Amino acid sequence: MSPVRIGITRGLIELRQHYTNAPDLIGQFLTPAISLGVLFLLRNRMYGDSGLSIAELAVPGLLGSIIAFNGMYALLNVLVLDREDGTLLRAKAIPKGMVGYFTGKIVSTASSVIAQVVIVLGVGMVIIGGSSLSGLGAVATFAWVVVLGLLAVLPFGAILGSILDTRTAFLLTMPLMGLIAISGIFYPITALPGWLQMVAQLFPMYWLGLGMRSALLPADAAAIEIDQSWRHLETVAVLGFWAVVGLILAPIVLRRMAGHESGSAMAARRDKAMQRAF
Template identity: 85%
Template structure:
């Protein structure tokens, strides 16, 4: 592995992250949806969930953090790969020796760092205006950290895979299925309130386990009573997220190499022509 390409990629990721947090439109795009969601949850802070002793809003904040990791880790990387393929950025990176290694390293660093930054900021705001969440013990901090790390490993490779095979139109259409998946994954409401078959579907995908892991780190211990089996299921969380990570990490390099090999001036021109035809 070329260490100079990795260093260049790390530097590129740092530059992209700095641009993100110093550009107003990018910041609005990054935090608008979480801000609206927190606003809605703030209005629900007095609505209690059953006899749990916690409000619906307090239960939803950790799930929101899990959703941020899943959605941003996957869709943000997917979207940037699609756009960079179509505007020629990827082709220019390919023309530079080891440029693809630096390019992908930079995108992964920028996407992961952006997701983590968004999680930390939303968590801090949620603690202040809604409450119910805390990181006051070593165990809670440790759980929070490994859920974030394994969660990103579980979703980032799939963002790269989908970004290598989809175009702008199909990438946009993927937004609705992802939002639907969030709705059945217990992100905003305990999954135990859903029908059994929807619970089964939700547990296949990383979003449910990211939300569960976040709740186990941030909520009081007795909140486990509203979870399936009245357990935080840490081993199952590691197993499911680990399977998604391993499969994704095995497939992603193959798909990315093939995608990079197909990139040329002719393929980029063809994509632009199709895009123009759709526009008119």
């Protein structure tokens, strides 16, 4: 079997294990469940004269944040942990084992994110409403936003997972949460100051939320967006830019990281982790 086929098989096995493990499921769906619960309470609170409630506007943004946050952080976190417990070192000892390892992680992470997006979307449609994939155009938009969004964030999860340790990876959640707050995920970005709008538009999270809204909301909902448009060309351009940069840098960083993996390096990281713990 080729290492890529082995990696795909490994990824599917990890996905099955993930969705049959209660703690993993709780960790994956707890935050979206809380978010949907809050949005359910806001389902009758209208945003201006848009004809849509704050909850209806926020559900697509929630899906975009799941792709951006989980797509990057899940891969980042597993790489950090596997570097520290020796899993990555064992994969390196097998011929072409690193190819199979990374293929498996990408398959399991991407599949898990897609499953989470579909489940949260289905629940959101039932308890909140307002979101629908009406027509082939909406389905196609939904599909390319998900795929391009994953291509934009997964490589950076691998890059950061190759250079960070457990402590710095945890601290990264704070700026990511700040980015969610300014990206129009739970409230239209047009309500924010202009300079914050400019900052948010530099990162994939805003464009993922915008793309999801364009797929799931009525066409006239674009009136509350910047330039009163869904800006599909700009969405493709920004997400595509992040994807190209990430796909160029990730193999370089991963090769350098794999080249420096050794028993002594793993032991040193473990000692540092133990010192922080005590």
